[in-house]
Amino acid sequence: MKRLLKEPLFHFLLLGAVLFAVSRLVGDSRRGAQGAIVITTAQVESLRAGFARTWQRPPTAGELDGLIQDRVREEVYCREAIALGLDKDDAVIRRRLRQKMEFVSEDVAAEVEPTEADLRAYLKAHPESFRVDARLTFRHVYLDPGRHRGTLAADAARILSRLNAEGGSADLIRFGDRFLLDHVFDEIPAGVVAKQFGDAFAASLANLAPGRWQGPVESGYGAHLVFLAARVEGRAPSFEEVRDAVRVEWTHAKRLEANESFYASLLKNYTVTVEPPVTPGSKP
Numbered sequence: 001m002k003r004l005l006k007e008p009l010f011h012f013l014l015l016g017a018v019l020f021a022v023s024r025l026v027g028d029s030r031r032g033a034q035g036a037i038v039i040t041t042a043q044v045e046s047l048r049a050g051f052a053r054t055w056q057r058p059p060t061a062g063e064l065d066g067l068i069q070d071r072v073r074e075e076v077y078c079r080e081a082i083a084l085g086l087d088k089d090d091a092v093i094r095r096r097l098r099q100k101m102e103f104v105s106e107d108v109a110a111e112v113e114p115t116e117a118d119l120r121a122y123l124k125a126h127p128e129s130f131r132v133d134a135r136l137t138f139r140h141v142y143l144d145p146g147r148h149r150g151t152l153a154a155d156a157a158r159i160l161s162r163l164n165a166e167g168g169s170a171d172l173i174r175f176g177d178r179f180l181l182d183h184v185f186d187e188i189p190a191g192v193v194a195k196q197f198g199d200a201f202a203a204s205l206a207n208l209a210p211g212r213w214q215g216p217v218e219s220g221y222g223a224h225l226v227f228l229a230a231r232v233e234g235r236a237p238s239f240e241e242v243r244d245a246v247r248v249e250w251t252h253a254k255r256l257e258a259n260e261s262f263y264a265s266l267l268k269n270y271t272v273t274v275e276p277p278v279t280p281g282s283k284p
Helices: 008-025 029-034 043-055 062-083 090-111 116-125 152-169 190-197 200-205 239-267
Strands: 135-143 184-187 213-218 222-234
Touching: 043 062, 090 239, 116 135, 116 239, 135 152, 135 190, 152 213, 184 190, 190 200, 200 213, 200 222
Parallel strands: none
Antiparallel strands: 135 184, 135 222, 213 222
């Protein structure tokens, strides 16, 4: 008997018997609803279209029948798993079910078409989201702090003097140290400059006078000598310029609002109790 208990096949058969017994305990009332499986014409067409997208051709009759039988198998397994409670406490399934419920409310919001008044009001309420960023055209020479220990200020002053003698067309290869990014930037948005060099560097460029070499200007990489050729200031765009972008943001905001409203209406059906966490040293 002890040897039998150690056999993997015995464990498998025992598990099968337990699952079968639990399945029987679910009850005929639930089984009645589970017994009818209908694969609709729309579902068949969806299977056909999915196959065509993947294989760039329509499925044969045999292939389509295989897809349908696989869909039936999936439905059977899903219903039986739910009947056995196998969907409980499964993080992946719970997350997917939550997403599907959120999609329900978002789909309702997506059907609402904004008026021009709605879009203009949204732009007025969120002007910074659509502001046209300032654009900068500049050249720079990089000074690696690791290669100029104790002499950075003096080296920067010496190179700056030579650069200003040559002006904006100075040959940058003869100055400074190697740098991972480009040395010349044309009409680059200030936000992109901030992402690449850091906020402090971008803010410093906003205050530089165009037309001469200046610095050193600090960045997350080190020090830079900068020639600002041109700066086009940021501005508030007209409604016509950003209408499509405003519509996208308005739709997104309405979807979030619908989601929150839907959740709030569902939450009213529940009483929520959150037990306090067990603190270290306390008894559970």
